[in-house]
Amino acid sequence: MANSIDIGIVTNIPSPYRIPLFNSIARRDNISLTIYFMDVTEKNRSWTVSPEEWEFEYVFLDGSTWYSSILDRSISVSWGVIPRFRKASHDVIVVGGYNHTTCWITFAYSKFSGTPVVPWSGAWSGSIRINNSVMNTVRQMFTQLGQAWIAYGSQSASALSSWGADESRTHIGINTVSVEEFKRAAESYSHESAEDRFTLLYVGQLIARKNVELVLDALEPIPKSDIQFIVVGDGPRESFLRNQADTLGNSVEFKGFVERDQLYSYYTEADAFILPSRNEVWGLVVNEALACGTPAIVSDQCGCAPDLIREGFNGSVFESDEQDNLTETLEELVTGSQTFAPPRQIRKDATQRFDIGTSVDGFIRACQDAVGQ
Numbered sequence: 001m002a003n004s005i006d007i008g009i010v011t012n013i014p015s016p017y018r019i020p021l022f023n024s025i026a027r028r029d030n031i032s033l034t035i036y037f038m039d040v041t042e043k044n045r046s047w048t049v050s051p052e053e054w055e056f057e058y059v060f061l062d063g064s065t066w067y068s069s070i071l072d073r074s075i076s077v078s079w080g081v082i083p084r085f086r087k088a089s090h091d092v093i094v095v096g097g098y099n100h101t102t103c104w105i106t107f108a109y110s111k112f113s114g115t116p117v118v119p120w121s122g123a124w125s126g127s128i129r130i131n132n133s134v135m136n137t138v139r140q141m142f143t144q145l146g147q148a149w150i151a152y153g154s155q156s157a158s159a160l161s162s163w164g165a166d167e168s169r170t171h172i173g174i175n176t177v178s179v180e181e182f183k184r185a186a187e188s189y190s191h192e193s194a195e196d197r198f199t200l201l202y203v204g205q206l207i208a209r210k211n212v213e214l215v216l217d218a219l220e221p222i223p224k225s226d227i228q229f230i231v232v233g234d235g236p237r238e239s240f241l242r243n244q245a246d247t248l249g250n251s252v253e254f255k256g257f258v259e260r261d262q263l264y265s266y267y268t269e270a271d272a273f274i275l276p277s278r279n280e281v282w283g284l285v286v287n288e289a290l291a292c293g294t295p296a297i298v299s300d301q302c303g304c305a306p307d308l309i310r311e312g313f314n315g316s317v318f319e320s321d322e323q324d325n326l327t328e329t330l331e332e333l334v335t336g337s338q339t340f341a342p343p344r345q346i347r348k349d350a351t352q353r354f355d356i357g358t359s360v361d362g363f364i365r366a367c368q369d370a371v372g373q
Helices: 019-027 081-088 101-113 133-144 154-162 179-188 212-219 238-251 264-269 284-291 323-335 343-354 356-371
Strands: 005-011 031-037 057-060 062-068 073-079 092-096 117-121 149-151 170-172 198-203 227-232 252-256 272-275 296-299 315-318
Touching: 005 081, 005 101, 005 356, 019 031, 019 356, 031 081, 073 101, 081 101, 092 101, 092 356, 101 117, 117 133, 117 154, 117 356, 149 154, 149 356, 154 170, 170 356, 179 264, 179 284, 179 343, 198 212, 198 264, 198 284, 198 323, 212 227, 212 238, 212 323, 227 238, 238 252, 272 284, 284 296, 284 343, 296 323, 315 323, 343 356
Parallel strands: 005 031, 005 092, 031 057, 092 117, 117 149, 149 170, 198 227, 198 272, 227 252, 272 296, 296 315
Antiparallel strands: 062 073
């Protein structure tokens, strides 16, 4: 029987897709878990949170958070985190990311207290937005302060290795959602669509790096009677994209922001999902789509592509800057010359390969490595 482990996790905010992971870790035998949130939300997020659904101990740290439009991310400084660590006396602390001052305060505490620390990272070569000698040194420092490591997937595991992580102590805690929850919702959802056109779906923020305009450009040569493009989400580029979509008439619909528990119907009704990002750490919406049985067309600049997409079975990967390549892919889908596995098989594959339990296993193995179990 494994020894008990008291784990602290330092992360930015209570993102809805992280709560099932934290709940699942907390349910494991011999695990004591406390989550340290740096803030309640971030400027560029529209989520709502429900703490009554949380099954773990948590703390909202005092401090300040500001949003950097240059980095496209928030930066937090949380005061009083060290006294909380001292009081909790965790066996190991997992640190999510290196862009927050709070994370570096945690590393400092680890060094002087002797508490093992486990960096948790999704960064990979295609997701790095600032690539210079200074930032590369920061990434190496972040990595080499760890005693074990958690990677989102194969690409981030390779990046950690290149920055100095020990491959034998690097564990993939696959970046995922509650696949079983989406699967059940999709299986219980019934609809009778009168729409004859092929339905393509995008879910996400409307910001430059998501590259939604590429999809609109790729749709231009395709007859408007053959395809409709549903856009779920909001953001600063919405007006620009709406203007661009005017040339496509009624084949593009903007639905605005939709809460997570209402997304199942969109995924289930779509014939295919698309994530065209030119820069993406992972892309959890791809997990969600596949969990609902919807094949995904994914840019090669999405971190999830090699771990989630089985070419020709549950989707396809295209080059992020190749409009003609994407147009050809969409035309093959519309005409039926390209088909994928039935939704039932795609859902089953998602459950087997990247349900939340797989991620929890990776987390716990890394924490056990860090404390020498």
